[in-house]
Amino acid sequence: MKISLNWLKQYIDLHESPEEIATLLTATGLEVEGIEEVESIKGGLKGLVVGQVTNCIPHPNADKLKLTRVDVGTNEPLPIVCGAPNVAEGQKVVVATVGSTLYPTTGEPFQIKKAKIRGEVSEGMICAEDEIGLGQSHDGIMVLDTQLPNGTPAAEYLQLSSDFVFEIGLTPNRADAASHMGVARDLKAVLKRELKWPKVNDLKPAPNSKGVDLSVENTEACPRYSGLTIEGVTVQESPEWLQKYLKAIGINPTNNVVDITNYVLHAIGQPMHAFDAAAIDGQKVIVKNLEEGTSFTTLDEKERKLFAEDLMICSEKGGLCIAGVFGGINSGVTEKTTTVFLESAYFSADSIRKTAQRHQLKTDAAFRYERGTDPNLTLYALKYAAQLILEIAGGRVVGQIHDIYPQPIENxxxxxxxxxxxxxxxxxxxxxxxxxxxxxxxxxxxxxxxxxxxxxxxxxxxxxxxxxxxxxxxxxxxxxNNVELQPTLSSTFLSEFPKKDADSLQQETSRLLSGAGFNEIITNSLTKHQYAEASASINSEEDVHILNFLSEELNVMRQSLLFSGLEVLERNIKRRQTDLKLYEFGTTYHKKNNKYTEQSRLSLFITGAQAQESWLDKSRLVRFHDLSQIVYQLLNKFGIHQLDIEEASSDVFAYGISLSYRKKPLVHLGKVNPKLAKLCDVKQEVFYADFDWEALQKYYPLTIDFEPLSKYPEVKRDLSLVVDKSIKFEDIRKLAVKNTGKLLTGLRVFDVYQGDKIGANEKAYAMSFFLQDQQQTLTDKVIDKTMQRLINVFEKELKATIRR
Known part of the structure; x- marks a missing residue:
């Protein structure tokens, strides 16, 4: 949404800079995404000044040129060669100085440079109207009637003013702010200043006159409808001030009547529509629904088949306009129109939203109606627009000023x-x-x-x-920003609200991941169906399809966070941001047996270098264990320690593991299958973890168990096993835990070997076993007995060879 600063100043006094206003608006929730300076004349006449010709003589080497000296307020007059027939000594003129750029009415822009013309130095240019974009005249230079001092900017003499246009990323809930007055309301609340609503006078229809009649049959879809008739209008080009406001926000002027309806829409937020009264058969407007399949041609010259639920503005013989969405081709205002019926209505947001979606029509009016407009504004807006038409296009109000509002909408x-x-x-x-x-x-x-x-x-x-x-x-x-963060905010919150809270858990998890160097992403829940078809692990039959999708790229709800995350990686990698750690909390959607389900997931992505190269350390690419480390750290945060580990069976991964807790799968992690990564044009290695966020939250401890540090020492014993290469560390860990009871407090692999010193189908694990008794100091006898028991179990169960 675009908002003009000059337009905004009509409704509230503003002395702040555009940047300060943008900061205020963003702070209130109207995020300003950009500020553009709009110049009434391209270039703003920068570098052009008022000058005075102090000397003018014929050029010695050219009959049609003259040598002039022009005072532009500097120490010395400028020598300028001029070919205009009307240049003369004593004139006040517009001078383009060296370095300035001119934007002529026709042709390409050009820069003024110091030059020699027929052997004479020229340090500027005395300008004609068309040469600076002011008009079409090229009969001679502009001769000014002014007492302004030499050197005064030409923009100041011509009273040119720039405008600044704010690009606001309007959120769907803020329909009230979809106008200049709506934005002014927020500034009023922040700055504590008064609003200046346009003054609207009472309209008095001509006595004994007759205008277009009106009735509303569907008051549920149209709770309020206001309208009036103006005859004797002259449809022509809009005045310059009106065109300037519309052009500033990107709207091309059409004619004075249509431009006024657009102006009122963007000024105060009330959509308007003007009908050529001559096209209204029977001189009666009827708000109703037409039969299913009725043909109607809209302004874009497309014939559309109406649905029975579509609300229409009709005459006695047929449709004139799809209510609140799009006008008809035969009822619009043209240069031949002399009588206008002006509409200002409040339509049901649900009705307009469904109609616009059914016909795939996106208009400024529908944008506002489908979000909710002000039912109390219709009559004011009608009178305001009519007043402007009377002032600009002439005419008189005839007949009755209609305002059908059978059931007022309550606060x-x-x-x-x-x-x-x-x-x-x-x-x-x-x-x-x-x-x-x-x-x-x-x-x-x-x-x-x-x-x-x-x-x-x-x-x-x-x-x-x-x-x-x-x-x-x-x-x-x-x-x-005025709400200070208390140092004890988190602990106070937990102490006052011991109940498990999903938002707090998500915040805690975000802090942990962000502290580990991850950045959060938020991606679209809509995706394309080809992703599900590319993976055997994702059942495309469970896709939730969008009935009225806007694009083939966004036609289903996602079943996985993988592909939307890969799209983010692709976008960053193409912009040379190749070292990435990302996470996302998101929802996946599934359809099973005609039942729709949603699942909350947490995804992690790492790719590129683990850390930037420095004089101290060389850079290396991320590995699987860089991801598994943060996964285990997160699980520990949730008090989950005893995990079952299995090899990942999903084709999402080239290799990976699945971690379960109490037989409930919690997370799958591994290297993304390169074939799937290439679907999103990601060619470098990506490691991905997919958490069942709902299951993870269930295990978060409301109370934390702890025990005092043991006063008895811990003992470490190392062991090297040669086993078949199919044996995994998890197999060894499970056997060790099972056969040592509570004595085993830790197990760590510090080396893995495969090579010519052992068999081709073998590998060697070098491991440290940590033993501790909480009740007494371990004796050598107990330690040796425990280690021998482990050796026997490994030799028997795993066919291991102990390297001594």
């Missing part, structure tokens, strides 16, 4: 507690601060006590319907 009433506001914000605000913020947001209060109140929320704030929403409104205006 939202929300019971709110001051203590709840403070609890959710994490800081104690005074009741006065809360009341002032809510008043600035046009949220009134009733039944007010020292502890509670009832908030009266106007219906245009469709996103504020719960106590938590009120708290969010207070917080975004008070300022997120």
């Amino acid at each position: 939202f009433l929300i019971d709110v507690s001051y203590s709840r506001i403070n609890q959710l914000i994490g800081k104690k605000l005074s009741t006065r601060e809360v009341d002032e913020i809510l008043a600035g947001l046009e949220i009134q209060q009733e039944n007010k006590t020292e502890e509670n109140f009832t908030a009266i929320v106007p219906p245009y704030r469709v996103d504020v319907q719960r106590e938590a929403d009120i708290v969010e409104e207070v917080l975004r205006i008070y300022g997120y």
Whole structure:
């Protein structure tokens, strides 16, 4: 969404710089993604100044050229060769100095350089209108009538002003901010300044006149409909000021009537539509539904088959417009129009959203209607637009000013507690601060006590319907940055709320991963069906298909976080960011036996170098164990230690393992199958871990078990085993745990050997066994007996050879 600063200043006094305003808007939730300077004349006439010709003589080597001296406010007049027939001594002129760039009305831009013309030095250019983009005239140079001092910027003489346009990434819930007035409301609350609504005078229809009649048959889809008729209008090009505002936000002017409807839409947020009254058969507008399959041609000249649920604006003989979405080709305003029927309505958001989706139509009006507009604004907007039409296009209001509103939409009433506001914000605000913020947001209060109140929320704030929403409104205006982080915030939270909390667990996990050098990503839940078809481990029959998908690339819900994560890796790698550690909390979606299920997952990705190369250490590529290390660290955080390890069977991995706890699979990790990585154009090695986040949360300990440090020493014994190469470390670990009871406190592999000193199908593990008794000091006899028992078990169960 684009917002013009000059336009915004009509509704609120602003003295801050564009950058300061952008910061304020972003802090309130209207994130400014960019600021663009829009110049009324391209280049803004930078480097062009007012000058005075102090001397003018014929050029000695050219009949049509003259040598001039021009005072531009510097120490010495500039020598300029000029070919204009009307240049003369004493004139005030526009001078382009050396280094400035001119943007002519026709042709390519060019830069002014110091030059020699027929042997004479020229240090600038005296300009004509077309040479600086002001007009079409090239009969001669511009001669100025001004007393401004020489050297004054030409932009100042011509009273040119730049505009700044904010690109706002509007979130779907903030329909109230989809206009200049909506943005001004937030600035009003933050800056505590007054809004300046455009003044609208009462309209008095011509006596004994007749306009277009109106009826609404479907009041559920159209709770309010306002309209009036203006005759005697002259449809032509809009005035310059109106065109300038529309062009600033990227809208091409059409004609004065259509431009006014667009202007009102973007000014105050109320969609408008103007009909050529001559196209309304029977001079009656009827808001109703037409039969299924009815043909209707829209403004884009496409014939569409209507659905029975589509709300239509009709005449007595047929459709004129798809209500709130798109106009018809035969009812629009053209240069031949003399009488206009002007519509301002409030349509059901659900009705418009479904219609726009069914017909795949995305318009400015539908964008606002499907999110929720202000039912109390229709009549004001109607009169405002009509007033502008009367001023710009002429004419007079005839007939009745219609306003059909059988069942007024009520305000939202929300019971709110001051203590709840403070609890959710994490800081104690005074009741006065809360009341002032809510008043600035046009949220009134009733039944007010020292502890509670009832908030009266106007219906245009469709996103504020719960106590938590009120708290969010207070917080975004008070300022997120004004809430200090307490050093004991985490411990206080856990002590006051011992109940297991999913959000807190996710925050704790995020802190652990971020501290380990990972960056969080958030990816789209929509993906393409080809991903599921590429992997045998992902059942494409379980895909949840999107009925009205916008793209083949986004036509199903994802069954795995793998491919969306690979797409992020691909985007970064192509931008030379090859060393990546990423994590994502996300949801996967499945359809089984016509039942839809969702699963919460946590994914980890590592690729590229483990660390940057330095004078101290050489760089190396990440390995499987770099990923497994952080996986085990995370599992330890959740109090999970005794894990069952199996080789991963999924074709998602080239190799990997699956970790289970109490026979419940918790995480699969390994190297991503290169064939799947290449689907996302990722050619380097990627290691991936997929956690069952819901299962993981179940095991988080509400209480932490601990025991005092043993006062008896720990003993370490090393052992080297030669076993068949098919024997895994997990097989050895399970046997060791089973045959040592509580004495074994740790087991570590410090070397693995395969080579010519042992058999081709063998490998040697060098391991350290850590033994400790919590009740007494271990004797050599007990230690030797335990180690001999392990040796016997390894020789018997694993056919191991002990290297002595």
